[in-house]
Amino acid sequence: MTETLMRGIFAPVVTAFHQSREIDSDRSIAHCRWLLDHGCDGLVVFGTTSEANSLSLLERKRLLEAIVGSGISPAQLLVGNGACALPDAVDLATHALQIGCGGVLMLPPFYYKAVSVDGLFAFFAEFIDRVADPRLRVYLYHIPPVAQVGIPLTLIEKLSARYGRLVAGIKDSSGDWENTRRLLTEFTEIQVFPGSEAFLLPALRLGAAGCISGTANVGAETMQQLYQNWQTAKAEEIQSKLNRVREIFQRYPIIGAVKAVLAAANDDDSWRYVRPPLSPLSDPDSKVLMRELEGLEFQLPKF
Amino acid sequence: MTETLMRGIFAPVVTAFHQSREIDSDRSIAHCRWLLDHGCDGLVVFGTTSEANSLSLLERKRLLEAIVGSGISPAQLLVGNGACALPDAVDLATHALQIGCGGVLMLPPFYYKAVSVDGLFAFFAEFIDRVADPRLRVYLYHIPPVAQVGIPLTLIEKLSARYGRLVAGIKDSSGDWENTRRLLTEFTEIQVFPGSEAFLLPALRLGAAGCISGTANVGAETMQQLYQNWQTAKAEEIQSKLNRVREIFQRYPIIGAVKAVLAAANDDDSWRYVRPPLSPLSDPDSKVLMRELEGLEFQLPKF
Numbered sequence: 001m002t003e004t005l006m007r008g009i010f011a012p013v014v015t016a017f018h019q020s021r022e023i024d025s026d027r028s029i030a031h032c033r034w035l036l037d038h039g040c041d042g043l044v045v046f047g048t049t050s051e052a053n054s055l056s057l058l059e060r061k062r063l064l065e066a067i068v069g070s071g072i073s074p075a076q077l078l079v080g081n082g083a084c085a086l087p088d089a090v091d092l093a094t095h096a097l098q099i100g101c102g103g104v105l106m107l108p109p110f111y112y113k114a115v116s117v118d119g120l121f122a123f124f125a126e127f128i129d130r131v132a133d134p135r136l137r138v139y140l141y142h143i144p145p146v147a148q149v150g151i152p153l154t155l156i157e158k159l160s161a162r163y164g165r166l167v168a169g170i171k172d173s174s175g176d177w178e179n180t181r182r183l184l185t186e187f188t189e190i191q192v193f194p195g196s197e198a199f200l201l202p203a204l205r206l207g208a209a210g211c212i213s214g215t216a217n218v219g220a221e222t223m224q225q226l227y228q229n230w231q232t233a234k235a236e237e238i239q240s241k242l243n244r245v246r247e248i249f250q251r252y253p254i255i256g257a258v259k260a261v262l263a264a265a266n267d268d269d270s271w272r273y274v275r276p277p278l279s280p281l282s283d284p285d286s287k288v289l290m291r292e293l294e295g296l297e298f299q300l301p302k303f
Numbered sequence: 304m305t306e307t308l309m310r311g312i313f314a315p316v317v318t319a320f321h322q323s324r325e326i327d328s329d330r331s332i333a334h335c336r337w338l339l340d341h342g343c344d345g346l347v348v349f350g351t352t353s354e355a356n357s358l359s360l361l362e363r364k365r366l367l368e369a370i371v372g373s374g375i376s377p378a379q380l381l382v383g384n385g386a387c388a389l390p391d392a393v394d395l396a397t398h399a400l401q402i403g404c405g406g407v408l409m410l411p412p413f414y415y416k417a418v419s420v421d422g423l424f425a426f427f428a429e430f431i432d433r434v435a436d437p438r439l440r441v442y443l444y445h446i447p448p449v450a451q452v453g454i455p456l457t458l459i460e461k462l463s464a465r466y467g468r469l470v471a472g473i474k475d476s477s478g479d480w481e482n483t484r485r486l487l488t489e490f491t492e493i494q495v496f497p498g499s500e501a502f503l504l505p506a507l508r509l510g511a512a513g514c515i516s517g518t519a520n521v522g523a524e525t526m527q528q529l530y531q532n533w534q535t536a537k538a539e540e541i542q543s544k545l546n547r548v549r550e551i552f553q554r555y556p557i558i559g560a561v562k563a564v565l566a567a568a569n570d571d572d573s574w575r576y577v578r579p580p581l582s583p584l585s586d587p588d589s590k591v592l593m594r595e596l597e598g599l600e601f602q603l604p605k606f
Contacts, residue, residue: 021429048415053412054388054415055388056390056391057391059390082414084356084357085357087362109357109579110413112351112356115582116582120580122582123580126579146414275389276412276422276426277415277422277423277425277426277452278415278418278422279419279422
């Protein structure tokens, strides 16, 4: 049995597309490799930044196979498993387990709003019961600004009480430090990843497992420096640098911005393709973004 | 070529489940038949009230095949086509067209928030271009209280300008009469269905094509009376009766409430099954609901 507890800096990797908006596995994998060589301990495939919810279930399975087939260890992958329909979530997680990925990052079902904690519990419980695999490790994905439906603390309590270490962690992308703080101090049995590096140092001081952030697609090395040096005198300075980078990215939609940087750094405009309903960053915005990043000591992802 | 313009009273049919929460096609179809015999001009299969977003793509295809296979005319069906991922929307619509259903009721992609009108336009345009079938008729589904992402009026303008009558109509479940009024008066080339019978009489007076409402699962006959008599002296009285029924249902989550009524009327508790994250209506609430409905002259769906 592979233990798949995740720790460290994770990038929710952007997905590369051809001009037709079909998935470009080769470029996607090249980016994955670069990230693992430049600061990432692991990758979230099919996170929000991956445009995962714009990919069909079959496309996700094929890309996951291609990534693992390329030699990237499945133990380093957290498989994003966002689905409104329970059968889809069970299907993708079962497939992920078959190819060696035990860790799944699960959104709550996000179409119906104002659902009860009991209803959410029933969804996750039925998911775990149906997957029925002791290797499964569920990382809950709390991102109310996008999904609208969140992961209430009482839901984690109920799930942990029933499933123990199968409920392994949470990514908190609420942007609400108080929520992250409560997770870190009141839910010490699960691994807590803030969804923003802006909280990385205070979170590590409270025992965070690491960080999963969209900007790790371009800035994982600095995050890794902080992850390794958070108890040293350099910590505050590294956090300040992270904050400066994040402030720049926060002015733009994150997916378009990350892809614009990849396009500029690799002199390859095809990196800018996104699937609708998202739009690529405009030319002028891309130029301003690159100029802003120039001022920082910051290795761009070039492969 | 079948012209599939839809008019009249449509129920977004609830989906029956077995105790295992697998789809019960037989009971679902029995309910469809009852509705067509009791006031419905047509049915929306896979609407919000159908728990469509809790069904996998394959489940939706199989149920659609079963409904059409049972002898219900595909020309009476509007196929709900809610998907975050474009390939899924294209897949289901292509399947629907293959079995004779030209009309699809399309949600906007609803995971990513704060997307631009251009991004939404690109989604719908690519959908229509990929389906590439002159029989396709797209009915846009505007339900911001649930999907959060809506259908802005400028999006309809742009889609109609490019695709003409392929963009056939809209269901407006905003609950915002001003939006419905603008649709009816400024977008006369498309068919407008209010998503609530509370607006049926004023909407018919401005040229509405009919109504698509969750409560039509149990109250379509009264809606049909109004649809046929809106220009008569009885119209206001029928609208008042519809309002009384709606006021009762609005106190409860609509899906649980409709299923509770079906369970009570048919003395069959299996009608109450919903898929998580939804929850069935509680026993006490079900009893109160049935008592409230008793006071009204109201034929319950019994088959």
